[in-house]
Amino acid sequence: MTTVNVAVIGVGNCVSSLVQGVEYYRGGDAPSLPHPVCAGYAVSQVRFTVAFDVNAAKLGRDLSEAIWTPPNNARSFAAVPHLGVPVVDGILADGVGPGSADLIDPRGSATPEDVAAHLVATGTHVVLNFLPSGAQQATELYARAALDAGCAFVNCMPAVLARSPEWRRRFAEAGLPLLGDDLKSTFGATLLHRALVDALTESGVRLDGGYQLLGGGNMDFVNLQDASRMASKKATKVTGAGASTHVGAQYVPFMEDRKVAYIRLNGEGFGGSPLEVELRMVVEDSPSAAGNALDAVRHAKAALDQGVGGLLEEVSGLLMKAV
């Protein structure tokens, strides 16, 4: 059976939901999976090869155990058997936010050459980047490793990669697919906010800002308390709702991996009449994103099969927040 061999960067909640999802949907008939077959690949064809992390408590473990290691707190919805997939030393650089500095493995960080060697040795096809928001340098070092190892790269966080002409060129010249930037949840705040913006705009409403206020208790929210890391996330979040859209993220520990989003749009309708739309959404954050991650790796592998290199613009437009 042809497989989609995936290496993951950052064994956090999103990877936990993704790994569980592959088990949950292996049979192909469970509900709430957007695409049982995507780009010619079934979920059962997705397999993990190696995982990179810098958290001392996750290193050396099998991926099936590391996904349950704190501070991960994603919902458990599938039993994951021993996978034989090791968590190995990752690249540190700016890959860890201020709230997690004490979790880092003191033995030091891997180099892009180390990472590339793992990717080649494990026969990896696609590298999936789930570093914390704000990890621009670390993302670029991993992207370099993927290029050296002949892998496709899927950038699920808001580092500027797919938006960079230089990185697009490098992947195009290498004949390797690039997807990004910043994974959009299959059902999440960005999807709803943009759907509302589109519905109002198509009705002739002139939008004048609003907000997207988020609360949650996972490490993403810890990380987003840092202003410069939050700035990178804001840049990919909302488009088309007017310049004065406020985006905020509050860390609320008891919520664990649940996310609440308050979305508001201010506008002016027919005859200049003022209008307001308010919406509240609560989801389990990481499982909400895993469906699009599953699609992204399968599209990346299909492009690799067909020798299509460079930015996959159409697919990125569907699955990612900023292209």
Ligand SMILES: O=P([O-])([O-])O[C@@H]1[C@@H](O)[C@H](O)[C@@H](O)[C@H](O)[C@@H]1O
């Ligand atoms: O799509 P959306 O709900 O606005 O945003 C999501 C984030 O809230 C989530 O933490 C992350 O894991 C997803 O990849 C996505 O970025």
